[in-house]
Amino acid sequence: MALTKAALQPTTTDDERQHSRDQAGLLLALADPSSLVRRWAARDLLAYPNASAALVERLLIETEPSVIEVILTTLTRIGDECAVVGLIRCLRTENAMLRNAAIEAMKLLPDEVAPLMGRLLNDADPDVRIFAVDVLESLRHPQVESWLIRVITEDAHLNVCGAAVDLLGEVGSECARPALLALKQRFIDEPYIQFAADLALTRIAAG
Amino acid sequence: MKRILVIDDAATVRLYHRGILESAGFTVIEAVNGLEALERVANMTFDLYLVDINMPKLDGYGFLRELRSKDIPQAPAIMVSTEAAANDQKLAYASGANLYLIKPVRPQRLLSHVLTLLGLTLPNPDHSL
Amino acid sequence: MATPLTINDEDFLKFREFFYRKTGILFEDSKRYFVDKRLLERMAVTASENFRSYFTMLRFQASGEELQTLINTMTVNETYFFREEYQFQCLVNSMLTEIIAHRTTTTPIRIWSVPSSSGEEPYGIAIYLLEYWSQLSDWDVEIISSDIDTSILNRARQGHYSPRAVQYLPATLLNKYFHRDGEYFQINKELRDAVEFTRVNVTDAAEMRLHRYFDVIFCRNLLIYFDDLSRKQTAESFYDALNPGGFICLGHSESMSRISALFRVRKFPEAIVYQKPWGVK
Numbered sequence: 001m002a003l004t005k006a007a008l009q010p011t012t013t014d015d016e017r018q019h020s021r022d023q024a025g026l027l028l029a030l031a032d033p034s035s036l037v038r039r040w041a042a043r044d045l046l047a048y049p050n051a052s053a054a055l056v057e058r059l060l061i062e063t064e065p066s067v068i069e070v071i072l073t074t075l076t077r078i079g080d081e082c083a084v085v086g087l088i089r090c091l092r093t094e095n096a097m098l099r100n101a102a103i104e105a106m107k108l109l110p111d112e113v114a115p116l117m118g119r120l121l122n123d124a125d126p127d128v129r130i131f132a133v134d135v136l137e138s139l140r141h142p143q144v145e146s147w148l149i150r151v152i153t154e155d156a157h158l159n160v161c162g163a164a165v166d167l168l169g170e171v172g173s174e175c176a177r178p179a180l181l182a183l184k185q186r187f188i189d190e191p192y193i194q195f196a197a198d199l200a201l202t203r204i205a206a207g
Numbered sequence: 208m209k210r211i212l213v214i215d216d217a218a219t220v221r222l223y224h225r226g227i228l229e230s231a232g233f234t235v236i237e238a239v240n241g242l243e244a245l246e247r248v249a250n251m252t253f254d255l256y257l258v259d260i261n262m263p264k265l266d267g268y269g270f271l272r273e274l275r276s277k278d279i280p281q282a283p284a285i286m287v288s289t290e291a292a293a294n295d296q297k298l299a300y301a302s303g304a305n306l307y308l309i310k311p312v313r314p315q316r317l318l319s320h321v322l323t324l325l326g327l328t329l330p331n332p333d334h335s336l
Numbered sequence: 337m338a339t340p341l342t343i344n345d346e347d348f349l350k351f352r353e354f355f356y357r358k359t360g361i362l363f364e365d366s367k368r369y370f371v372d373k374r375l376l377e378r379m380a381v382t383a384s385e386n387f388r389s390y391f392t393m394l395r396f397q398a399s400g401e402e403l404q405t406l407i408n409t410m411t412v413n414e415t416y417f418f419r420e421e422y423q424f425q426c427l428v429n430s431m432l433t434e435i436i437a438h439r440t441t442t443t444p445i446r447i448w449s450v451p452s453s454s455g456e457e458p459y460g461i462a463i464y465l466l467e468y469w470s471q472l473s474d475w476d477v478e479i480i481s482s483d484i485d486t487s488i489l490n491r492a493r494q495g496h497y498s499p500r501a502v503q504y505l506p507a508t509l510l511n512k513y514f515h516r517d518g519e520y521f522q523i524n525k526e527l528r529d530a531v532e533f534t535r536v537n538v539t540d541a542a543e544m545r546l547h548r549y550f551d552v553i554f555c556r557n558l559l560i561y562f563d564d565l566s567r568k569q570t571a572e573s574f575y576d577a578l579n580p581g582g583f584i585c586l587g588h589s590e591s592m593s594r595i596s597a598l599f600r601v602r603k604f605p606e607a608i609v610y611q612k613p614w615g616v617k
Contacts, residue, residue, distance in 0.1 A: 002477070
């Protein structure tokens, strides 16, 4: 026994050979009992961008984390409107792992998410608004700073404002100063807001 | 020196907690998510964990469940969240949290809970923790 | 307008937080000079008027090229034999022990080294196994090493190295496994024959499908240069390339914590590595 020269092992296992690799076969494979088969299908469906609807439907019922991850990677690569809308649906899921993973995926699709951002920032659910602010971190959009300023000016919810202040420290400019000072006044009794706003004020002055 | 692991994906929140805890003499180590937190745990021991819930890759619940399943000396964990739903509290305790607090936590309140969980009182200026 | 000569404290903190969030690398205050120097260099190269404009470009550039270039300048990239040797120690002392304990058959143990670069890593693994793995006589081991660049693969197959590349090898090993070829050292045929070099683009799912059933993957200082999505995608491919219970080792400043949640952290006395759980597919 020793170091031996390897041959590559391209053989597929029996369960993998069951489904054909065309779109129909792959869609069937997405529901296969084997998580390995589902992962391969989710990966291979990248070749069929109009499969994003099917991928979203599977995502919402999938329980195996490794399959969720691969579906999300494929959806992010496809990045069409259907994929983005699907990711946004995940914001409201009870499945925390899926929700957080979907937020991460949306951060990788800034241009695709941008058109929907205004609506998300006005969502009735404060948690959705917090997630929306989180996604803003990766958005290159002329409106980001003004969106953040509007949030800290108008949003009633302390933690939504907290999330926005955090990001303003990184992307904000002098334009944000009046709103930050006003925020401090609005939440004069909240030490975290005082801290975060002061930090942001220092950071925007430096830039 | 008591060492506290502060786990939160928001840098400002970590900095805020760091300021509070360091001013009371604790050593603070940070992690941005539950996975990084597990790596910190692999490298050093902690006296207390301050754990955010919503984080990418591995959230607070996932981290705590993983932590509590390890055969290592365990330490108290304070879970902090923006959520106030009763379900989340139950889940927090089921995952292995000792305490569940709503963010943002006021400095004195955080310190008071930390000291209680560590069985300490506010130090005399001559003593370090 | 001349590029400024210094980075102020707040800008350094802003940059440090961003870099830590992206890479997991946290610059201590002691690294201030090191970081500032490189930032100012990149600002000059990119003709950025000030830190703010550079930082904006860095954050939002679609290709992510500047961030990758910056990471490149901030991390040390030299390749040489027995780089990050503690992981090879972990291989022979811990990882292989666990792998063979779970083996019910004597199928070969398969190790994958990616990227091969000029071969220092896969050949280094081979030497380590020959010298330090007491069980090598009981097991067949296959070492596969891959790179996207075919010319570097050819260089790796030739196995010629400068004195610099072999400087950390004990003299006994150098004499045993290499022979002098002018200024260079060539690794002996026995070792050149022990490694299978293949061309692969790790972000190509079809090519990755051919690389399966590995027990250990070394992927050090490659993922750090990828954009977030490619990194995640590659980690997912590595997951499928591993047998259940298989291990993956990243570079010392790298971590799965910003890449993928699929792997479990495993702490061994020699190193922290990542593992595909036992009992999954």
